[in-house]
């Protein structure tokens with residue numbers, strides 16, 4: 001398939017673009033490089049621009065025959081979304097609606113969306129399946145949920161087919177360690193722990209008084225290579241599935257912050273000092289996915305469910321890219 005991949009120069013996007021090529025697809029990346037990296041898509045077709053710009057989209061879709069879209073591009077910092085909700089509604093919702101309008105206009109009726117576990121809000125039961133109540137606790141989760149709902153109505157009105165993939169905590173790096181996570185600011189645990197391994201600066205542990213086995217928050221870390229595989233499968237199943245589906249992509253196993261740090265100490269051989277800090281507002285105690293529906297619907301199961309492969313690949317990337325892609 002000829003694919004338009006918005007946000008393909010970002011962390012999950014770049015690993016997926018590579019995997020899409022390996023699966024025989026032809027991705028064209030559309031990214032404004034606000035958080036993405038040109039180096040991460042070296043050798044790929046890259047259009048630098050805003051995915052919500054109608055004229056650019058009309059040009060692109062007019063000159064290339066596109067079969068489907070993979071929509072990664074978004075603003076995705078939870079804390080920032082609380083401080084600047086308007087930006088999140090504009091980037092994640094308003095621009096996405098512009099994209100959907102132009103796609104429909106040009107007859108491109110298939111899309112895979114990067115959604116998130118943040119659509120669920122505070123967990124009511126663990127593990128969480130797709131029937132879990134959706135009550136986001138921040139604008140980031142709200143905008144993704146609103147877009148999922150829009151996709152449902154676009155299917156009802158126009159037959160637009162979509163799959164929204166609700167990822168849990170994406171982590172790890174490409175198997176060869178060449179593509180990894182570089183965000184500024186970096187809010188994710190794994191890259192921050194590995195940075196601490198490189199610098200010896202203490203890594204903050206937010207919340208040590210949760211009712212978990214060691215007092216720290218538990219999360220479901222899913223390997224970015226498994227996410228990439230989930231996208232290939234979702235795309236290839238879109239036509240058969242039709243509709244507007246939602247699927248969790250998670251590991252099904254929860255690991256605490258201290259377990260991640262302990263595993264990182266083993267893998268890096270570094271002491272990794274920690275600094276205990278208070279809980280961050282809105283950080284639930286535990287988030288763990290049930291991904292049974294993804295297994296049934298698209299035959300997806302994580303191939304790298306353990307912490308080791310996540311940390312080994314992320315460490316390979318961190319060690320060889322101490323200053324991100326520009327090192």
Ligand SMILES: NC(=O)c1ccc[n+]([C@@H]2O[C@H](COP(=O)([O-])OP(=O)(O)OC[C@H]3O[C@@H](n4cnc5c(N)ncnc54)[C@H](O)[C@@H]3O)[C@@H](O)[C@H]2O)c1
Nearest residue numbers: 007010011012031032034035036050051073074076114170
């Ligand atoms: N990383 C995670 O743990 C995680 C978890 C759940 C969901 N997600 C979702 O997955 C997607 C990818 O996440 P990521 O961690 O790779 O993020 P990322 O920030 O690395 O990638 C997002 C990409 O989108 C681009 N972008 C943003 N706004 C744009 C615009 N208006 N026009 C063109 N390009 C634009 C950025 O430059 C960046 O390359 C996001 O939609 C995110 O919400 C991520």
